Amino acid sequence: METPAVSLLVAVYNTETYIKTCLESLRNQTVDNIEIIVVNDGSADASPDIAEEYAKNDNRFRVIHQENQGLGAVRNKGIEAARGDFIAFIDSDDWIEPDYCERMLQAAGDETDLVICNYAAEFEDTGKTMLSDIAETYQWQPKEHYIKALFEGKVRGFSWNKLYRRSMIEAHRLSFPLRGELEHVEDQFFSFRAHFFARSVSYVKAPLYHYRIHLSSIVQRYQKKLFESGLALYEANAAFLQENNKMEEYRKELDTFIVLHSSICMLNEWKTSGSGRLFEKLRNVGVICADPVFQESLSKTGTAPFDAKRSCLLLMAKYRMIPFVAMASAVYQRVIEYKMRNRG
Template sequence: MTNPKISLILSAYNEEKFIKKAIESVINQTLKDIEIIIVNDGSTDDTLNIINSYGNSDSRIKVINQENIGLGASRNKGMKIASGEYITFLDGDDWFATDAFEISYKEAKSKNTDITMYQMINYDDESGRVYENDWFNLNNLDESFDNIVFSPEKTKNFLFDLSVSSCQKIYRNSFLKSINASFPEGIYFEDMPFFFHVYLKAKRISIIRKHLYYRRKHDASITHVVDANYLDTVEAGCELMRRFIDNGFYEDYKFDLIAYKINGPRMALMDIREDAKKPLFKLIKEDYEKIKKTKYYQDYLDNLGPKKKKFFLDILKYDNYTEFKKNNPEY
């Protein structure tokens, strides 16, 4: 038996409200030769029953039922058993356009790509409004990227402006295996380190200017509320830095990488709910104290712009959030 053309990995945690739409968008794809791996990540609502009802009636569906281990670890589990020629991901509250797999597989196959990216479109759950934004439209990739195969070198000047969403891409399975691609486990923002590692290792990339993925915005979305989950922005940044250093990308990208690493937690500290500001400050401070003891400290001093450098040095200077806030009221 030949391997399926695409393996779809869907991890769901308490998605009873949305999971039917997600699964139906996959089983009704115009491309039928697919494998559907659905991970129930310890849901406490009716999610598992809904998944099983589809699993029992469609032989392409493989169901993994497990204790809650988080999105990164669940996706890694799915990737280990995925047998498709290409792999893609879906979140339990989102859905694909009906011809998404056919279009993206044709593109990836004809251009022999490691990664093919497509546009995402936002759906507001409350109003039913569908709307675009530059980030998910891949507008940083101008028309010179249309209908070609390119390498990461071509996007070097704006690498950190690219959308990191793993659901926005189709990946060659053998490529992911050859580089031991994996999501960080136990933290939110797992897409970010995964994307940069995989993207910079790719040799052949292409884009599709079509909205193939619908991204639902609702009150429970992780990225919708800036709450304690955003404490993980520090660890995600550390993991990103480790991957750049371990894979030999650091020197080529350090100017933008350092700015990007500082900026995530900096913006989070500005926007995060009041009750999470002190714990976030503490995590940032611990991270910066560690950086100070490494050979990379001078790079931060040399490469950061004035605003980010002031933030970096002020975090090191003040013992606690209250003192820091007195001198930096915008946070």
């Protein structure tokens, strides 16, 4: 049996409204020698049935069913099942351009372990689109610049919009953390390590991946234990850098990461989708402000790496002015949500 050029791994959980658009975009790739592995994470809607229908009509599709275990377990299951020379992760509410595989493979050539393309953020509620400029910004930079930007929040740690050489993943035993280990930050964990181990990285300027943003998206919902997950990621990345004798090279950016993440967690408490009581929100904000890792990192970074609004928030957090931090976080979050709804 011929080895597929690309294994497209699709994570599915209750996306019956969007999954057909996703799977059609995979079925219509200009490269025929691909396999499409759909991993259903215990969906309760019609998503699995839709995926099975595609598998009946196209032998490039395979559907794997499992009980709900979370995003990390889904992606790992796909990696285990993949046979392709390269792997790409696709979220089932997103879609890709017909020449996604073709152009990413061209950019990979024989030596590149990681290819990154620009993406189009599709705002479902407004119908507007925003294009990324990752390729233009980083294509001529050493990969270390991208890693530092990842820690600093200048680029997002998405695992999609990328093509990974499978032999690299296997050689370094790369996998996603499981639920209960590093929830909410699985992609950041994997993306950093893939960049670190990649022999070389190539970029494609075209926005080949379409990232759907809607109110039910996981990145728009209130995320429980987000702060704890960020601390665990900070510690895991610090240990990884120590093991690989790179801590001094990235220490500043790692401190910036946990300070930025902490401020994001303050805002997370005030998302409109959150249901916690006021005293719970205040308590959670207080826990963040009092955390010794956050306070120590903030003392090192200061507020210089951040914009004016976030700097003010961090100054109040530094001195543990909890009521003011709470009010500022609530206002800041409402502004962000308003801009997201009206972004173009």
